[in-house]
Amino acid sequence: MGHREDLLEGAKRCLLEKGFLRTTARDIVKESGTNLASIGYHYGSKDALLVQAYVALIEQMGDRFDPGWGAGDAAQAPGGSLERFRDVWASVIRSMPESRAVWLLSFELILQGDRLPEVRKLLVEAQEQGRSGIVPLFSGVPEAELDQETVETAGRLYQTLLQGLMVQWIFDPDSATDADHLTEGLRRVIAGATKG
Incomplete structure (x- = not known):
């Protein structure tokens, strides 16, 4: 690995151990074995x-949200189905204990966003x-094939559910x-919406 990758890995370890605000440049340098100028x-x-x-860290955690992650060639429920909806949320929930430090870090950044305007701007881009x-x-549709309207509607819905x-x-x-709660709730919302 080069300095760039070493810095990134060192910064990830610092974030998980100390959080965003308490991590200093010197901490990152010490953890990564690089220098301040780098x-x-x-x-x-x-x-x-x-x-x-x-x-x-979020991307690594997100990989575990895929119901097929670590399951090899296990068949997945069809995209858009209630079964797939349930399977994804079950995967998200299974990842919660090992992802707790990242979620706590997310809260730190949310709560400090007003004090860190440049950081907030970068995070807004990442949220998109x-x-x-x-x-x-x-x-089940590859990201490259998604239309912007789907990202701005379904993406926002899933993101809101995830944050809650x-x-x-x-x-x-x-x-x-x-x-199961989420899936049954969605089933009831769909049933209610199709009545009228």
């Missing part, structure tokens, strides 16, 4: 590096990418919504 050279600033590290990345899990679920599981896993 942060500016490769990423422009410590905050930009930390945002990239955070996005990388996240919307297009989550839709394929449910639809995250809050519940961080606050109290024992009473948090599970995949």
Whole structure:
């Protein structure tokens, strides 16, 4: 690995251990075995590096949301089906214990967003990418083939559900919504919408 990759990996470890605000450039340098000048050279600033590290952590966690992750060639329910909806949420929930540090980091960034306007701007851009990345899990349609309207509607819906679920599981896993609750709730909403 080169300095760029070493910095990113070191920043990811620092974020998980110390969080965003408590991580210093010196912490990252110590963890990565690089030097202070390499942060500016490769990423422009410590905050930009930390945002990239955070996005990388989210992407790694998102890989585990796929119901087929780690299942080899196991057949998946058809995209757009209630079964697929349930399977994706079950995968998300299974990942919660090992993803807890990343979710806590997300809360830190949400709560400090007003104090870190440049960081907030970078995270807003990453959030837009996240919307297009989550839709394929449910639809089965590759990200490159999604139209913008689907990303802006279905992507926002899934992202909102994910963030709400995250809050519940961080606050109290024992009473948090599970995949069956979400699926039955959606089934009832669909049934109600088709009545009238």
